[in-house]
Amino acid sequence: MSAVARFVVAGLGQDGSVDEFNEFGRVIAVVALAFALAVSVRVFAERLSLPTAALLLVVAAVLSDVFTGLHDALSIADVQRITTVALIVILFDGGMHMGWRKVRASAVPILSTGVLGTFATAALVALAAHVLLDLSWTVSWLIGAALAPTDPAVTFSVLGGREVRGRSGTILEGESGFNDPVGIALMIGMVEYATSDDGSVAGVLGEFALEMAVGLVAGIAGGALMLGVMRRLPLPDVPLYPLRVLALAGLVYGVASVLHGSGFLAVFVAGILIGDAAAPHKGEIERFHSSLASLAEIAAFIALGVTVDLTFIADGGLWADGLLLAALLGFVIRPLAIGGLLLPVRLSWRERGFVMWSGLKGAVPILLASLAVVGGTEYAAEIYGIVFVVVLFSVVVQGTSVPYVASRLHIPMRRVEPLTFEVRTFVVGQETIAEGAAVRSLPLAERAWISEIERDGRQISVSGATTLHPGDQVHVFCEEADAPAVRRIFEGR
Numbered sequence: 001m002s003a004v005a006r007f008v009v010a011g012l013g014q015d016g017s018v019d020e021f022n023e024f025g026r027v028i029a030v031v032a033l034a035f036a037l038a039v040s041v042r043v044f045a046e047r048l049s050l051p052t053a054a055l056l057l058v059v060a061a062v063l064s065d066v067f068t069g070l071h072d073a074l075s076i077a078d079v080q081r082i083t084t085v086a087l088i089v090i091l092f093d094g095g096m097h098m099g100w101r102k103v104r105a106s107a108v109p110i111l112s113t114g115v116l117g118t119f120a121t122a123a124l125v126a127l128a129a130h131v132l133l134d135l136s137w138t139v140s141w142l143i144g145a146a147l148a149p150t151d152p153a154v155t156f157s158v159l160g161g162r163e164v165r166g167r168s169g170t171i172l173e174g175e176s177g178f179n180d181p182v183g184i185a186l187m188i189g190m191v192e193y194a195t196s197d198d199g200s201v202a203g204v205l206g207e208f209a210l211e212m213a214v215g216l217v218a219g220i221a222g223g224a225l226m227l228g229v230m231r232r233l234p235l236p237d238v239p240l241y242p243l244r245v246l247a248l249a250g251l252v253y254g255v256a257s258v259l260h261g262s263g264f265l266a267v268f269v270a271g272i273l274i275g276d277a278a279a280p281h282k283g284e285i286e287r288f289h290s291s292l293a294s295l296a297e298i299a300a301f302i303a304l305g306v307t308v309d310l311t312f313i314a315d316g317g318l319w320a321d322g323l324l325l326a327a328l329l330g331f332v333i334r335p336l337a338i339g340g341l342l343l344p345v346r347l348s349w350r351e352r353g354f355v356m357w358s359g360l361k362g363a364v365p366i367l368l369a370s371l372a373v374v375g376g377t378e379y380a381a382e383i384y385g386i387v388f389v390v391v392l393f394s395v396v397v398q399g400t401s402v403p404y405v406a407s408r409l410h411i412p413m414r415r416v417e418p419l420t421f422e423v424r425t426f427v428v429g430q431e432t433i434a435e436g437a438a439v440r441s442l443p444l445a446e447r448a449w450i451s452e453i454e455r456d457g458r459q460i461s462v463s464g465a466t467t468l469h470p471g472d473q474v475h476v477f478c479e480e481a482d483a484p485a486v487r488r489i490f491e492g493r
Contacts, residue, residue, distance in 0.1 A: 052297065053297065053301045053363070053399070056297075057301050057305045057392060058305070060304070060305025061388075064305065065311060076370050077374060078303070079307050079367075083300045083367045086153070086299050086300035086363070087152070087264060088263070089246075089295075090153050090296050090297060091180065091264055093271065093293035094152050095177060095268045095270065096274060096286060102170045103174055103272050105167065106170045109171045113342070114175045115182055118149055118179040118182040118186070120337035120338075122145050124336060124337055125147050125148065125333060126140040126141045126145075132324060135379070138377075139194075142190050142377060142379075145368065146387050147325070148183050149176075149184075149364050150362075151180075151364045152173075152177055153296075153363050154360040154395055155360050155362075168347065168351040168411065172358050177268040178268070181268070182208070186204070187368040188211075189203065195377055211262040214256060214261025215262030215269075216261075216266075218261050218266040219252065219268065222255070222267075222269075223252075223271075223273030224273065242289065243288075246288075280477065282477070297363075300363045301362075301363060304363055304366045307370075308388050316382060318386050322385070322389020322392075327393075329394075334357075338359065339352060342355060342356075353405075354411050357401075358402050361394035362394070362395055365390070369383050369388075422479075423451060425475050426490035426491055428469065428470055428471065428474060429490065432488075432490060432492040433488070433490075433492070434468045437467070437468055438467055438468075439462065439463065443489065444486065448478035452474075453466065454472065455471070455472050
């Protein structure tokens with residue numbers, strides 16, 4: 001009997017009935033059906049101009065109340081793991097989508113809104129919760145920390161594939177990527193402060209500084225290593241290239257986390273650093289990770305929606321509390337916290353208004369609220385319910401209205417195709433920029449990359465110090481739009 005046959009027989013009972021083997025098959029079928037329906041929901045959401053997250057969150061929450069057994073299908077700890085993996089994929093893909101050139105041009109507003117804006121938003125939400133909802137300062141700060149960051153899954157979903165005039169779209173995407181690690185570090189510190197006798201503000205700030213510093217260094221080092229591997233180590237099959245990049249992104253997150261840094265910041269920074277860089281099969285890598293990010297968004301919002309108890313929210317009067325905070329957050333708190341930070345930035349008032357309105361909440365705030373539940377903080381279930389209501393308001397009301405607001409503010413949003421890098425061969429001519437020049441001195445920037453050089457019929461190693469001679473055949477990865485400029489460098493025409 002073959003090994004496969006023995007495995008199948010092992011799943012059968014003595015009476016021939018199907019046991020664990022078929023039970024596992026039913027689980028696979030249910031999960032596959034759920035994902036198929038979720039993809040259909042995505043298509044339906046596109047037709048209604050709704051964020052996918054809104055429908056997924058609502059549908060999952062309603063189904064979990066109708067079929068109460070779904071509440072027990074996933075624990076909060078399971079949801080944290082699913083959402084963490086989803087965010088790794090989403091942040092890495094978002095970083096690649098932005099690239100270093102866009103981030104560099106808007107670095108100051110991205111960092112100010114992503115770091116200072118997160119703290120300012122948390123403080124103002126905590127103040128509102130303490131004064132209006134009569135909650136303790138500790139509980140109020142937990143709610144503020146959970147609601148402070150915007151969400152990359154929703155932001156990249158709404159803005160992804162669209163080009164927004166000016167820097168407003170880049171600022172929103174960069175803010176959602178940078179403020180997630182800030183919010184997570186702040187929330188971890190707040191949970192420790194709320195659940196330990198020796199917690200202190202200094203401890204919260206120290207934990208935050210450590211996570212940010214280690215995460216940033218790990219992201220820069222990981223991005224550099226990743227780019228070197230992508231360019232220098234060929235693989236036998238094209239489908240392996242995206243999988244290798246995915247594995248490296250997971251490695252960057254894991255190393256940063258083990259070193260007590262922010263793994264989320266590390267993968268986002270690594271994605272940014274390789275976003276604009278040319279490398280073999282870059283188009284396949286980007287398309288694979290965009291598809292995977294869409295799948296991760298579906299998984300995260302279904303998992304989060306299943307854990308929400310709508311009956312508890314209604315019985316506890318949390319709808320009113322959540323909607324009050326949501327309205328204040330959207331119309332008062334975010335304009336005060338973010339609007340002030342954008343004053344020194346060279347933006348039109350229309351662009352500032354677009355950024356202030358489009359700070360969307362989503363999976364990250366619910367994930368942060370789940371930390372309060374797992375940590376056993378005071379008022380944890382109520383915190384989870386209030387945060388859900390605020391997120392629901394944000395994805396349904398704000399997320400749906402983003403294209404309309406952009407239109408009313410005369411900020412064009414148009415769909416763009418992803419960049420495609422192809423290998424092109426040029427022959428170094430005489431009296432050209434490339435003749436006698438070292439590879440590192442060529443004005444190729446980060447948008448083109450030399451993969452191979454052939455001289456007199458043989459391949460020579462490529463490094464920054466390699467000097468080009470007339471007649472060299474140079475294989476270059478570059479975009480189609482840059483090909484004429486690259487040709488002039490090597491061939492002079």
